[in-house]
Amino acid sequence: MNTPTERPDGPAPLRLGIGAIGVIFFRMGLVAFGGLLLLLVLIERELVDRRPALTKRQITEAVTYTRLLPGSGGPLVVSYLGYVLRGVGGSGVATLMYLLPGIIVMTGLAVGFVALSTLPLLAPAIEGLLAAVVGIQSVYLYRFARKAIVDAVTATILVAGLGATFLLGVSAPLIVLLAGVVGVFLFTKSLGSEVADAG
Amino acid sequence: MPAELLDLFWQFMLFSLLAFGGGGTVLGLVDRVAVADKGWITPAEFSAAVGFTFITPGPILVLAPFVGYLVAGAAGAVVATLGVFLAPWALAMGSAHRLRSYLQHPRLRAFGKGAGPAIVGLFSLAVLTIARSSLSNVALVAVALIAGTLMARTKLHPIVILAGGALAGLVLGIPALEGALPEIRIP
Structure with a gap:
């Protein structure tokens, strides 16, 4: 099971211990505010430049082979590269330690939110914060919609999904699943030719 | 494991498996299930969870422990976190191993292209829900x-x-x- 990707592009990699993998990815997790791009810069600095545990090609492969998977891009790349570094154990430790700072902060915020949200002084601040969330999320919605609704077919899927929610009361996960299956029937051929043309 | 914790685990695993294009794409789904269907959290609590992801390191799906904690305390935080990150972890390892050819099939990409518009619809409803409760x-x-x-x-x-x-x-x-x-x- 522990079979790293072949590495024809460089010398034998430095083999890191599980502890070292944990510390490196925990430090990356502490500053993981900039999305996948920043993460890739950090990975290259820590695991290619400072210690030759990976090659640039392996990092590129990680991004390529995880971009079609469901889930957040950063943890997917971390899980992939952790496996390359040290198999299942490396992947598990890398992923856990990368996510740990965020998990701790979020859990702390939940505890604080429950405790403090009823304080008279903080309630107006939270109202203002939530109003700002509406503005920010609207922008994200617009940007995502521009990429996802590209033609009459995808617009029809959108309308059908909304109709299924309001008129038929179909559960949300089922709507997404059904839309995905419809996508498999409608788009597989054209996407397969795109991949073939790109060579 | 109590039924509520199992439900939390399963729902968050479902969210992660439908998150084609990143964690942000399933926020509408999380809102629909956690707020409207299950009544686990209020619209204001969901808004706060989303807002806090901007000041927290890591991916957007790190809102899982926040929601999990509000539902079932520390156990809920753990279970929701495991649920949302376990499947992608396994799939990423599969990509690094022999399952790569199956996970690169055009059908997977086509699934994501079909699911995208439905997710936009749910996302719109989520923003509307937050707006109704916050503004x-x-x-x-x-x-x-x-x-x-x-x-x-x-x-x-x-x-x-x-x-x-x-x-x-x-x-x-x-x-x-x-x-x-x-x-x-x-x-």
């Missing part, structure tokens, strides 16, 4: 509009915009102002 007067609507404009037109980090919103909220909460603001209701 109770014209001043808060103005805060939302200004925040959206700053997000779209400037390079300001969301953390700064959220801090500005919180500050605006504090100012608007001054008793002399609060009573003077006309209330609204979004349909």
Whole structure:
């Protein structure tokens, strides 16, 4: 099971211990505010430049082979590269330690939110914060919609999904699943030719 | 494991498996299930969870422990976190191993392209839900509009915009102002 990707592009990699993998990815997790791009810069600095545990090609492969998977891009790349570094154990430790700072902060915020949200002084601040969330999320919605609704077919899927929610009361996960299956029937051929043309 | 914890685990695993294009794409789904269907959290708590992801390191799906904690305390936080990150972890390892050819099939990409529009619909409903519960007067609507404009037109980090919103909220909460603001209701 522990079979790293072949590495024809460089010398034998430095083999890191599980502890070292944990510390490196925990430090990356502490500053993981900039999305996948920043993460890739950090990975290259820590695991290619400072210690030759990976090659640039392996990092590129990680991004390529995880971009079609469901889930957040950063943890997917971390899980992939952790496996390359040290198999299942490396992947598990890398992923856990990368996510740990965020998990701790979020859990702390939940505890604080429950405790403090009823304080008279903080309630107006939270109202203002939530109003700002509406503005920010609207922008994200617009940007995502521009990429996802590209033609009459995808617009029809959108309308059908909304109709299924309001008129038929179909559960949300089922709507997404059904839309995905419809996508498999409608788009597989054209996407397969795109991949073939790109060579 | 109590039924509620199992349900939390399963729902968050489902969210992660439908998150084609990143964690942000399933926020509408999380809202629909956690707020509307299950009643686990209120719209305001969901809004707060989303807002806090901007000031937390890591991916957007790190809102899982926040929601899990509100539902079932520390156990809920653990279970929701495991649920949302376990499947992608396994799939990523599969990609690094022999399952790569199956996980690169055009059908997977086609699934994502079909699911995308449905997710946009759910996302729209989520934003509307947050707006309904958060924008109770014209001043808060103005805060939302200004925040959206700053997000779209400037390079300001969301953390700064959220801090500005919180500050605006504090100012608007001054008793002399609060009573003077006309209330609204979004349909």
